[in-house]
Amino acid sequence: AQTVTQSQPEMSVQEAETVTLSCTYDTSENNYYLFWYKQPPSRQMILVIRQEAYKQQNATENRFSVNFQKAAKSFSLKISDSQLGDTAMYFCAFMPIPKNTDKLIFGTGTRLQVFP
Amino acid sequence: EAGVAQSPRYKIIEKRQSVAFWCNPISGHATLYWYQQILGQGPKLLIQFQNNGVVDDSQLPKDRFSAERLKGVDSTLKIQPAKLEDSAVYLCASSFLRDPYNEQFFGPGTRLTVL
Numbered sequence: 001a002q003t004v005t006q007s008q009p010e011m012s013v014q015e016a017e018t019v020t021l022s023c024t025y026d027t028s029e030n031n032y033y034l035f036w037y038k039q040p041p042s043r044q045m046i047l048v049i050r051q052e053a054y055k056q057q058n059a060t061e062n063r064f065s066v067n068f069q070k071a072a073k074s075f076s077l078k079i080s081d082s083q084l085g086d087t088a089m090y091f092c093a094f095m096p097i098p099k100n101t102d103k104l105i106f107g108t109g110t111r112l113q114v115f116p
Numbered sequence: 117e118a119g120v121a122q123s124p125r126y127k128i129i130e131k132r133q134s135v136a137f138w139c140n141p142i143s144g145h146a147t148l149y150w151y152q153q154i155l156g157q158g159p160k161l162l163i164q165f166q167n168n169g170v171v172d173d174s175q176l177p178k179d180r181f182s183a184e185r186l187k188g189v190d191s192t193l194k195i196q197p198a199k200l201e202d203s204a205v206y207l208c209a210s211s212f213l214r215d216p217y218n219e220q221f222f223g224p225g226t227r228l229t230v231l
Contacts, residue, residue: 033217043205044119045159045222091158095218102147102211102218103172106158114188 002027006107009095014080014115020067021077022111023092033105034068034075038068039089048090051075079112087114117141120223122208128229134196137226140211141189147171150193151207151219159207162227165191166213176192195228 004025013019025034036048048076051068059066063083067076092107106116121140125217129135141148147166151159162181164171176183180199185191197204205227209220 043209043225047219050206050217102164103161104220106160108156108158
């Protein structure tokens with residue numbers, strides 16, 4: 001079975017500092033996508049960043065970057081220069097390819113609080 | 117562009133009652149998903165439609181849950197009869213068929229409380 005584990009239920013960081021959220025996953029697939037989604041208190045889930053497993057280069061989107069370690073099945077999210085608006089639940093998610101469905105398999109989430 | 121719309125935003129019912137949720141995906145998105153998000157957990161896929169056909173409903177409790185997407189646009193998810201453990205946020209998402217990543221765009225969700 002494919003599973004995603006987020007071992008940090010809660011994290012906090014001061015504004016302008018850097019924080020790293022951890023994610024590990026378990027799969028026998030060789031090709032897949034990995035995602036980080038953000039869910040603010042309003043509940044609308046928003047895609048933050050994605051990574052293709054066949055690409056060695058780590059994905060970057062402005063202040064957000066990932067550390068993808070395929071052998072270790074690890075996919076951590078680094079948020080630089082944290083802002084108050086980054087306060088949210090962050091979910092790591094996995095999608096196998098080739099795929100019969102586009103089902104996203106989510107972790108249990110990490111609640112991030114950014115303090116002024 | 118307009119996002120995924122869902123209604124109602126909140127619903128409180130008693131166990132054994134029925135409830136229905138509605139979703140309107142982003143225009144042009146052929147694929148629609150319903151996820152269940154229980155408090156403290158990540159979302160879990162209940163059912164996926166491509167146009168008006170079901171692609172995956174392997175985790176849908178079919179004895180009490182049903183969903184339809186008759187015209188390949190709007191979708192409804194029904195629970196009949198509801199149980200206490202159905203209390204959750206029900207998220208609808210949609211994606212564009214030709215997007216290789218199948219990026220899913222989520223609605224605001226419907227929070228269901230079963231008493």
